[in-house]
Amino acid sequence: MYLPVLHSGDRLCSTEDCMPGTGVYLRHGYIYSSLAGYVLRKNEGEELPVISVVRETEAQLLPDVGAIVTCKVTSINPRFAKVHILYVGSTPLKDRFRGTIRKEDVRATEKDRVETYKSFRPGDIVLAKVISLGDVQSNYLLTTAENELGVVVAHSEAGAQMVPISWCEMQCPRTHAKEFRKVARVQPEYLQA
Amino acid sequence: MPESITDSKPEKVVCGPGLRRNGDEVLVCKSGILRHKQPNLYWIDSQQRRYVPGKGESVIGIITAKSGDIFKVDVGGSEQASLSYLAFEGATKRNRPNVQVGDLVYSQFIIANKDMEPELVCIDSCGRANGMGVFGAGGLLFKVSLGLVRRLLAPQSEIAKDLEKMFPFEIVVGMNGRVWVKAKTIQQTLIVANLLESCENMTAQQRQTLFRRVADGSI
Numbered sequence: 001m002y003l004p005v006l007h008s009g010d011r012l013c014s015t016e017d018c019m020p021g022t023g024v025y026l027r028h029g030y031i032y033s034s035l036a037g038y039v040l041r042k043n044e045g046e047e048l049p050v051i052s053v054v055r056e057t058e059a060q061l062l063p064d065v066g067a068i069v070t071c072k073v074t075s076i077n078p079r080f081a082k083v084h085i086l087y088v089g090s091t092p093l094k095d096r097f098r099g100t101i102r103k104e105d106v107r108a109t110e111k112d113r114v115e116t117y118k119s120f121r122p123g124d125i126v127l128a129k130v131i132s133l134g135d136v137q138s139n140y141l142l143t144t145a146e147n148e149l150g151v152v153v154a155h156s157e158a159g160a161q162m163v164p165i166s167w168c169e170m171q172c173p174r175t176h177a178k179e180f181r182k183v184a185r186v187q188p189e190y191l192q193a
Numbered sequence: 194m195p196e197s198i199t200d201s202k203p204e205k206v207v208c209g210p211g212l213r214r215n216g217d218e219v220l221v222c223k224s225g226i227l228r229h230k231q232p233n234l235y236w237i238d239s240q241q242r243r244y245v246p247g248k249g250e251s252v253i254g255i256i257t258a259k260s261g262d263i264f265k266v267d268v269g270g271s272e273q274a275s276l277s278y279l280a281f282e283g284a285t286k287r288n289r290p291n292v293q294v295g296d297l298v299y300s301q302f303i304i305a306n307k308d309m310e311p312e313l314v315c316i317d318s319c320g321r322a323n324g325m326g327v328f329g330a331g332g333l334l335f336k337v338s339l340g341l342v343r344r345l346l347a348p349q350s351e352i353a354k355d356l357e358k359m360f361p362f363e364i365v366v367g368m369n370g371r372v373w374v375k376a377k378t379i380q381q382t383l384i385v386a387n388l389l390e391s392c393e394n395m396t397a398q399q400r401q402t403l404f405r406r407v408a409d410g411s412i
Contacts, residue, residue: 076308122308158213175214 006033012051019044021052063088063097063130063140068149071099071142073124079103081120083128085140098139101128105143106182118168118180119144125153127184150184209236241339244269244369246305251325253334253367254313256296264292266300269336269369272310276300280314282322290327297329297373299365328365332375333382339370341393352392355404356385 006012012024012031020026021042023035033039037055044050063069063085071083085097104111106119120126127149128142144150147167156162156172156179164170164183171178208214211223212235221227225239244252246268254266257273264276276298281290292298304312315325345352345366356362362376362385372389376382384407392400 078304078309078312117304117306117309158215174216177214 006036006039006053008034008036012039012053017048018051019048021050023053023055024051061088061091061093063133065130065133067130069099069128069130069140069142070152071126071128073120073122073126075122076116076120078116081106081116082139083126083142085142099128099130099142100134100139101126101142101144105131105141105145108145119182120151121154121179121181123155124151124181126151127186144182144184147185148187150182152184152186154179154181205233207234209234211237211239238340242336242370244339246270246274246302246311246369248302248305250305250368251299251301252313252369253365253371253373254298254300254369256292256294256298259292259294266298266313268311268313269371270311274302274305274311274313276313276315280316281326282316282320292327296327297334298327299325299367301325329373332363332373333386334371334373335386335390336370337372337390338393339368341389342366342368342370342372345372345389351397352389352400355401356388359385359388359404359408 010033012018012033014030015026018031018041020031021040023033023037024031025034026032031051033053035053035055037053040052040054042050042052067088069085069089070087071085073081073083075082080100080102083099083101085099086093101120103114103116106114106116126144128144129146129149130140131143132141134140150167151170154162154170156170156175156177158172158175158177160172160174162170162172162179165178167183167185168180169178170181170183206219208219211221211225213220213222219235221237223237223239225237227235228238229235246252252268254268254274254276256264256276257267258265262278264278265273266276268274278284278289278292279286280300281292284290298313298315300313300315301317302311303314304310315322317323317325344350346368360376360381362374362381364385365373372386374382374385374389376385388404388407391403395403
């Protein structure tokens with residue numbers, strides 16, 4: 001059930017009538033909206049209905065701490081790699097969120113001897129896990145320090161898609177040149193034959 | 194010219210700079226002269242003036258800015274390289290090296306690829322300067338092509354041997370095409386600089402005749 005557009009700070013109802021959901025906050029026993037959008041009231045059954053405010057018709061899935069995300073590397077630096085988060089789990093995102101993979105979060109072992117150039121390159125598709133949502137100005141902090149996380153798709157300098165050989169090397173099928181990446185060990189059920 | 198050559202020999206071929214493997218063929222990706230070194234090394238000798246930073250290469254850089262803990266160095270590439278102030282021999286957080294904007298440094302690349310900003314150091318892996326660092330009080334810095342620089346730095350360089358017979362001088366050769374020369378007088382410095390710049394397109398014969406003429410004519 002939708003109501004017309006609300007502004008942030010509008011008082012919706014009191015806590016005795018409804019339970020707060022997402023996009024609202026409680027103050028002095030009343031529920032106020034914290035977003036500008038549409039009110040959504042869901043009846044749960046015996047409990048009080050849940051009231052929430054959403055920006056668009058579909059609720060945006062936000063990456064949460066511990067979620068596996070698929071991202072694309074945009075730039076690398078000796079200290080960290082900047083990525084754009086494209087998918088959360090298997091749902092694509094409408095906007096691209098920014099993430100950072102620090103040098104010490106690339107691997108679980110030998111953290112200080114990691115070279116970002118030998119782990120990621122710009123344009124690689126990487127599976128990572130969110131460790132922190134970050135502050136106001138900083139991006140999501142991600143990690144690839146597990147066997148199942150790391151580079152999934154990468155293109156060689158010749159432009160062909162590379163085939164993984166080991167956990168740290170990938171080979172180009174055209175030039176047969178090997179390049180270093182932090183390769184993810186994808187579970188067999190996710191691979192297409 | 195960039196083209197494709199089919200290698201008919203069944204042995205293992207090592208492709209050097211300028212050559213690339215594409216399936217079963219070897220492709221040429223730069224124009225130049227194909228060189229061969231026994232037993233199986235092939236590469237292309239190309240003429241180029243624009244320098245592309247490569248890891249491990251020693252270059253002459255000019256300090257352009259000091260920002261915080263690093264210096265920005267112009268090496269003639271597409272981007273300025275960064276040089277940490279701790280990357281000098283005997284430099285600690287308290288004991289900063291005496292480097293000013295505009296100084297010449299002879300240093301080596303530790304990071305040089307197309308995805309990241311290049312980084313320089315003035316020490317080797319043991320922590321010793323090994324000839325690197327700030328230099329150049331007096332003398333002349335000029336630019337030559339990369340092919341000439343490679344010929345000068347070759348182990349048995351004929352150009353270097355011919356130049357040594359002229360008169361004593363100091364020379365620093367950077368792989369980015371920059372050469373710094375200092376002789377006893379300004380006139381001798383200029384003579385050496387002009388000779389090097391003209392050696393570019395001469396055969397060995399023409400070069401030796403020119404050097405002999407200059408040696409006879411000068412003091």
